[in-house]
Amino acid sequence: MISLFFAVLVLGTNANPIQAQTQDDDFWRQNGTVPEPIACVSLPISTTPLNVGDTVTITSTELCDYYGILLEPSSEGGFDIGWMQQGHWVSFDMALSTAGLFNMTIRTASKTGEGAFDLVNQGTSEVYKVFSGVANTQGWQNWETMDAGLVALRKGSTTLRVNSLQSGWNLLSMNFTLVEAFITYDYMVFAQNFDRGHVGVELAESSEGTLNLDYIFSGDELFFNLTLPQSGKYEIYARISNPEDVGSFAIAHRQTGQVFGMILTLPTTSSWGEWTTVLVGEAYFDAGTHNMELFVLQGGFNLEFLGLNFIDSATGDSEDNHYLVPAKDYTNTNGVEVDPNNGNVGSLDPGDWIEYSLNVVSTGVYILQFYVASPEGWGSFKVVNPQTQEIYGGFDSLPTTESWFSWVSVDIPNVSLSQGTVPIKLEITNGGFNFFVIAFELASDHEEEV
Numbered sequence: 067m068i069s070l071f072f073a074v075l076v077l078g079t080n081a082n083p084i085q086a087q088t089q090d091d092d093f094w095r096q097n098g099t100v101p102e103p104i105a106c107v108s109l110p111i112s113t114t115p116l117n118v119g120d121t122v123t124i125t126s127t128e129l130c131d132y133y134g135i136l137l138e139p140s141s142e143g144g145f146d147i148g149w150m151q152q153g154h155w156v157s158f159d160m161a162l163s164t165a166g167l168f169n170m171t172i173r174t175a176s177k178t179g180e181g182a183f184d185l186v187n188q189g190t191s192e193v194y195k196v197f198s199g200v201a202n203t204q205g206w207q208n209w210e211t212m213d214a215g216l217v218a219l220r221k222g223s224t225t226l227r228v229n230s231l232q233s234g235w236n237l238l239s240m241n242f243t244l245v246e247a248f249i250t251y252d253y254m255v256f257a258q259n260f261d262r263g264h265v266g267v268e269l270a271e272s273s274e275g276t277l278n279l280d281y282i283f284s285g286d287e288l289f290f291n292l293t294l295p296q297s298g299k300y301e302i303y304a305r306i307s308n309p310e311d312v313g314s315f316a317i318a319h320r321q322t323g324q325v326f327g328m329i330l331t332l333p334t335t336s337s338w339g340e341w342t343t344v345l346v347g348e349a350y351f352d353a354g355t356h357n358m359e360l361f362v363l364q365g366g367f368n369l370e371f372l373g374l375n376f377i378d379s380a381t382g383d384s385e386d387n388h389y390l391v392p393a394k395d396y397t398n399t400n401g402v403e404v405d406p407n408n409g410n411v412g413s414l415d416p417g418d419w420i421e422y423s424l425n426v427v428s429t430g431v432y433i434l435q436f437y438v439a440s441p442e443g444w445g446s447f448k449v450v451n452p453q454t455q456e457i458y459g460g461f462d463s464l465p466t467t468e469s470w471f472s473w474v475s476v477d478i479p480n481v482s483l484s485q486g487t488v489p490i491k492l493e494i495t496n497g498g499f500n501f502f503v504i505a506f507e508l509a510s511d512h513e514e515e516v
């Protein structure tokens with residue numbers, strides 16, 4: 067007890083204090099060793115990619131931070147991590163030269179068959195894996211290797227933390243074996259990285275062992291942050307499952323509505339268990355953190371991750387030229403209602419009108435697109451500038467859609483818009499349709515034309 071207490075005092079003055087814990091009342095905490103304090107660091111990343119089948123091993127003594135645990139001599143040589151009570155944790159540095167799906171195995175012992183943990187990113191708290199059901203090995207030093215399932219990990223340096231969620235187990239080592247390398251994505255946004263706080267999308271285990279966003283609905287806005295180290299042009303990919311042959315979405319900036327990629331027809335997969343990767347678009351991004359959203363135009367598909375690849379550092383004039391304004395974000399209206407479940411506006415009747423403010427970044431000729439749904443092909447409207455009374459265009463009839471929430475766009479191809487805030491007004495002349503989103507895209511630069 068004296069030596070343990072002394073160790074804690076010494077550690078308390080360390081520049082990178084290890085958070086050892088005294089539990090004088092806990093008789094289990096006898097005979098263990100307080101680990102040497104090692105600070106967690108960002109490990110260098112090898113330039114050699116991993117091959118399928120390559121294994122990255124983490125052993126107990128490689129820990130770089132911990133809370134509550136002690137090391138003890140293992141019956142297999144070396145030391146294991148004991149005292150993994152609920153609330154205790156241990157962290158390890160890991161550097162991966164390849165992003166991919168890894169098969170995770172753990173070597174554990176439990177005399178009582180208790181024990182559960184989650185595996186998280188210590189820096190970002192991102193959860194990679196939740197595991198319950200450590201096997202009963204009939205002894206605290208009888209070791210068994212358990213299959214913990216697949217885990218999707220990014221390329222780069224990470225401090226992994228194992229949080230014990232249930233007392234009653236010891237940990238010796240963990241292996242991560244590459245099962246599938248992701249197609250060289252430089253940056254990935256996994257299902258668990260999306261903010262689902264305001265939508266009903268569930269996180270579920272996918273057939274590929276990772277988490278996926280399960281059954282995304284029309285109108286869902288899934289927020290995520292994108293932190294990119296360098297400015298330049300990127301390709302955006304999405305891994306989706308789509309047996310119902312539906313689905314379209316845009317990747318947009320959450321505040322400005324700028325569209326970085328949009329896919330109007332997702333490919334079909336044979337079942338929910340089959341996954342395919344689609345190119346959503348190419349776009350220029352500045353270095354830094356972007357508050358983004360995945361804006362679902364038509365739901366009914368599942369998503370595992372977004373993957374971004376850096377192409378080059380050139381800046382392009384296609385920057386800032388494609389924007390979305392959700393129909394519910396009107397500035398003024400007469401007579402329409404927002405559907406709380408689907409996020410569209412409805413209850414459209416002759417004489418109703420809706421006004422929007424378009425934030426036009428550069429003067430030019432734009433295509434205006436209106437995403438509408440009309441199961442009977444009903445509906446007509448005019449689009450005007452309420453300040454200048456200029457008539458931009460209109461529709462005497464709308465295409466017939468499969469449902470009230472399968473969106474198709476009707477376009478006005480040739481609208482000159484000046485930089486600044488441009489008001490537009492939709493004047494409804496016949497109802498019987500729903501309206502979901504306005505997209506406007508620069509068709510040609512005005513300056514270049516004159």
Ligand SMILES: *[C@@H]1O[C@H](CO)[C@@H](O)[C@H](O)[C@H]1NC(C)=O
Pocket residue numbers: 093094095096097
């Ligand atoms: C600690 O070691 C002593 C001496 O070997 C032993 O009597 C005691 O049972 C051990 N305590 C635990 C919790 O294993």
Ligand SMILES: *[C@@H]1O[C@H](CO)[C@@H](O)[C@H](O)[C@H]1NC(C)=O
Pocket residue numbers: 169170171213245
């Ligand atoms: C993961 O590893 C375990 C243990 O070696 C093995 O039984 C399992 O089939 C592997 N899973 C995959 C998907 O490779």
Ligand SMILES: *[C@@H]1O[C@H](CO)[C@@H](O)[C@H](O)[C@H]1NC(C)=O
Pocket residue numbers: 121123171172173211239240241
């Ligand atoms: C990790 O792989 C090594 C080498 O194949 C093996 O000795 C060890 O038991 C494995 N550990 C786990 C947790 O799978």
Ligand SMILES: *[C@@H]1O[C@H](CO)[C@@H](O)[C@H](O)[C@H]1NC(C)=O
Pocket residue numbers: 259260261289290291357
């Ligand atoms: C994105 O970053 C903002 C701060 O810029 C933060 O408020 C928000 O919670 C983050 N969202 C996600 C999904 O991480």
Ligand SMILES: *[C@@H]1O[C@H](CO)[C@@H](O)[C@H](O)[C@H]1NC(C)=O
Pocket residue numbers: 480
């Ligand atoms: C676009 O409008 C301009 C005048 O505003 C006209 O000269 C031009 O022919 C139109 N182009 C198309 C494709 O409709």
